[in-house]
Amino acid sequence: xxxxxxxxxxxxxxxxxxxxxxxxxxxxxxxxxxxxxxxxxxxxxxxxxxxxxxxxxxxxxxxxxxxxxxxxxxxxxxxxxxxxxxxxxxxxxxxxxxxxxxxxxxxxxxxxxxxxxxxxxxxxxxxxxxxxxxxxxxxxxxxxxxxxxxxxxxxxxxxxxxxxxxxxxxxxxxxxxxxxxxxxxxxxxxxxxxxxxxxxxxxxxxxxxxxxxxxxxxxxxxxxxxxxxxxxxxxxxxxxxxxxxxxxxxxxxxxxxxxxxxxxxxxxxxxxxxxxxxxxxxxxxxxxxxxxxxxxxxxxxxxxxxxxxxxxxxxxxxxxxxxxxxxx
Amino acid sequence: xxxxxxxxxxxxxxxxxxxxxxxxxxxxxxxxxxxxxxxxxxxxxxxxxxxxxxxxxxxxxxxxxxxxxxxxxxxxxxxxxxxxxxxxxxxxxxxxxxxxxxxxxxxxxxxxxxxxxxxxxxxxxxxxxxxxxxxxxxxxxxxxxxxxxxxxxxxxxxxxxxxxxxxxxxxxxxxxxxxxxxxx
Numbered sequence: 001x002x003x004x005x006x007x008x009x010x011x012x013x014x015x016x017x018x019x020x021x022x023x024x025x026x027x028x029x030x031x032x033x034x035x036x037x038x039x040x041x042x043x044x045x046x047x048x049x050x051x052x053x054x055x056x057x058x059x060x061x062x063x064x065x066x067x068x069x070x071x072x073x074x075x076x077x078x079x080x081x082x083x084x085x086x087x088x089x090x091x092x093x094x095x096x097x098x099x100x101x102x103x104x105x106x107x108x109x110x111x112x113x114x115x116x117x118x119x120x121x122x123x124x125x126x127x128x129x130x131x132x133x134x135x136x137x138x139x140x141x142x143x144x145x146x147x148x149x150x151x152x153x154x155x156x157x158x159x160x161x162x163x164x165x166x167x168x169x170x171x172x173x174x175x176x177x178x179x180x181x182x183x184x185x186x187x188x189x190x191x192x193x194x195x196x197x198x199x200x201x202x203x204x205x206x207x208x209x210x211x212x213x214x215x216x217x218x219x220x221x222x223x224x225x226x227x228x229x230x231x232x233x234x235x236x237x238x239x240x241x242x243x244x245x246x247x248x249x250x251x252x253x254x255x256x257x258x259x260x261x262x263x264x265x266x267x268x269x270x271x272x273x274x275x276x277x278x279x280x281x282x283x284x285x286x287x288x289x290x291x292x293x294x295x296x297x298x299x300x301x302x303x304x305x306x307x308x309x310x311x312x313x314x315x316x317x318x319x320x321x322x323x324x325x326x327x328x
Numbered sequence: 329x330x331x332x333x334x335x336x337x338x339x340x341x342x343x344x345x346x347x348x349x350x351x352x353x354x355x356x357x358x359x360x361x362x363x364x365x366x367x368x369x370x371x372x373x374x375x376x377x378x379x380x381x382x383x384x385x386x387x388x389x390x391x392x393x394x395x396x397x398x399x400x401x402x403x404x405x406x407x408x409x410x411x412x413x414x415x416x417x418x419x420x421x422x423x424x425x426x427x428x429x430x431x432x433x434x435x436x437x438x439x440x441x442x443x444x445x446x447x448x449x450x451x452x453x454x455x456x457x458x459x460x461x462x463x464x465x466x467x468x469x470x471x472x473x474x475x476x477x478x479x480x481x482x483x484x485x486x487x488x489x490x491x492x493x494x495x496x497x498x499x500x501x502x503x504x505x506x507x508x509x510x511x512x
Contacts, residue, residue: 017411037413044414048401053450056401086401321401325411
């Protein structure tokens, strides 16, 4: 008879919810134990999502508000599905159709939402740091669903979950992140998460879209490689994370032409063959198919892109559950 | 060696005998083992359910499936305490139209059993649910009654009952723990 030792993760890490966490703003204040706890809890949540009745009563009577100042499908809907699966009520506020258009400030908007009884505020804002300001002002739990170029912690957690689910581990893997690193909050939060969990990260993109070399220098909390050459980044990669070319954030001049970008950096079947056999292909979505990724690769056997969306619900359920207890 | 403030209530042999008797009672009461499924409540109900399975296999020659159930998402005090780690829920058979034997180590307020009933009913529609506990320490807060009891132990509310099992704790024993400063 084998019985798994209680509260131990797959690496023997102690699974213990962190006491006193109220907000999730980025991954820079997460420990290995806390990430493992989120991933283990997400595994349990994924079980719930595969049952005939995909609903548990855990957060009955709680309200989650999504406040989005930028467009989103999978993050906003992912949170709403997660909250509903846990029995919470959800209210969705799109800034474009709210009093924000009448000039209401962010803080006033948040205070209004809190007065209406929001236990969780999930927010996306074009200004880096906006959720931090809000977190100081309100009693609700604030979850950052993307702030400017800064952070997107739940995306990084669902990426970590997907990598561990498909490849069995994160530590020691070589992860290539490809594209517009400079403008990518997904890349930034993933850097914290991946390096914390022991992965080797290589950043790849046109020189104008890579962080400065000093960003990858010694003495920082991470060890990173950076390269302009796609084949060099792909060489030996276990995971290839392709970023969306953020055409809406381009102010021009960062690359000569879209066609040149496609020729140099698009992940095609031929380029992918330079990575390790069976390497995992990921993309945070939404994809510009035919720009940063070839549709055949996006839908190929190595792609985890759809799994990322499904796993996003499980990971967000885990976070809501872990944030819901009384701070001790 | 006795530990201050701790009183050993059952030793390994006592637990073994109690489990053997419970196994016989379950089979007798259900006129056999057809359509039974043992479901252990995480965490110590799970090894107890496996032990019942083993005993039943010895004298009945049939293997009753064993599942494990975590009730963390069904607790009524989720918002009143720090969050807890969740353990797996996994039941190898469809519980619909079967008789589910819920197995827990200690029955106390009945709130865990209440949560377990909700959790089970979300997984299917059992023909019946019966409750086994190794220790019934009283102080029920809900109208819940066990079908099979290993041992009734009268306790006061400020005492604790610790069931320790080989598979989890490296020792088989049941201990009554007095809070410090409470000599009686």
